[in-house]
Amino acid sequence: MLGAGERVVDIAPKTAARIRLLDTGQINKTDDNDARAVAIAALRGRALPPVQVDDHSAVMRLWARRYRDLGSLRTQAICRLHTLIRELLPGGGHTKLRTSQAVALVEGIQAQTPVAQAKLALARDLVADLVRIEAQRREARRRTAAAVRASGSGITQINGVGPIVAGTVLGYVRDITRFANRDRFASYNGTAPIEVSSGPRRTFRLSRRGNRQLNYVIHMAAVSQIRHRDSQGRGYYDRKIAEGMNGKSALRALKRRISDQLYRQMRADASRKKGPGGHSGNDTASSAAGSHPDTPALRTSHSRAATNPRTEPPTSAMPDHFRPAPVNRDTGRSAAGVQVEPRPRPRSGRGQDRP
DSSP states (O other): OTTTTOOOBOOOHHHHHHHHHHHHSOOOOOHHHHHHHHHHHHHHOSSOOBOOOOOHHHHHHHHHHHHHHHHHHHHHHHHHHHHHHHHHSTTOOOSSOOHHHHHHHHHTOOOOSHHHHHHHHHHHHHHHHHHHHHHHHHHHHHHHHHHHHHHTOOGGGSTTOOHHHHHHHHHHHOOGGGSSSHHHHHHHHTOSOEEOOBTTBOOEEOOOOSOHHHHHHHHHHHHHHHHOTTSHHHHHHHHHHHTTOOHHHHHHHHHHHHHHHHHHHHHHHHHHHHSGGGSSSOOTTOOTTSSOTTSOSSOTTTOOOTTSOOSSOOGGGSOGGGSOOOBOTTTOBBTTSOBOOOOOOOBOTTSOBOO
16 A cells, blocks of 8 residues: 555554444444444544554564574473473483484483384484574574664664564664653553552553563563673662662563663764754754854853943943933932932832821
8 A cells, every 4th residue: 555655654552452342332443343443443532653664674573583483492392301301311301402412312221112212203303393493593693683783773872682682673663753751662662650549649650561572582681681790780779779679570670771771872863863963954053062053152251252232331331421310319309409309119919108
């Protein structure tokens, strides 16, 4: 539809569900009522996000997802291999079995019975699958890292953010400017807590909403920071523990901190791509300091420059014949003998003169 020149907007599932609820009192989803609800939302909605053609962010998202899928296949193969090794060897193998260890362990097993021989053949097939999956994961990681470098993003400078985490974040976020502030971004990735206050008591609970893929990679970045004792993330985690938080609460606070760091860095990257100096366009009416170059840095009241014009000269700079003559309060006459009309006294709210 985009290739044909049509304008396509994105309708959130929650919006369509609310329309179905207001229409029929139920949120049951069928092809007919869902299409009608989406059409109503598209016609009546305001500021709906337009659907855009996939760009470079889709490349990072695809390769990062491929890496995670291969990780799931590797975990499945490892679990099945553990089951066979426990049946072939007394005591089984190591809990955290590496691919090289699995190859050496399976090659050293001797099978005597036909059943044991069949299990050994199946174990060798699983080891071959592990070797192949490991090679594919390395290739997917290499391609993800290349795609992240091509994007020019600087989020990999954040501690704990590697190519897989960066590819996932950039791939799902796409355009960071669609989030008005860091709180909106934290709500999108699920690191913002949900308030469940009642009366004067203010409490918050863990949010299960948002993009769970983003929440997962932010969690991995937080765990990576905690493992390195010399990192700023570990120092922040220890401070939260000292303030009385438990381990899980301190980890959630660290995840929100990483979310804010990602938001700031992606905002900075977006501003840098807009124009020179981080500003959109090249206008002489703006500068890096936020003011025009011809405007003095200090306000007029703070500047002592003689070139600053004033609307009227100060009293000390006036000649004597321009200065007003002093007025005697008792006689009401000035020093030159001119009668000066006194100012009217202010009246109170009751219409009587004040004493």
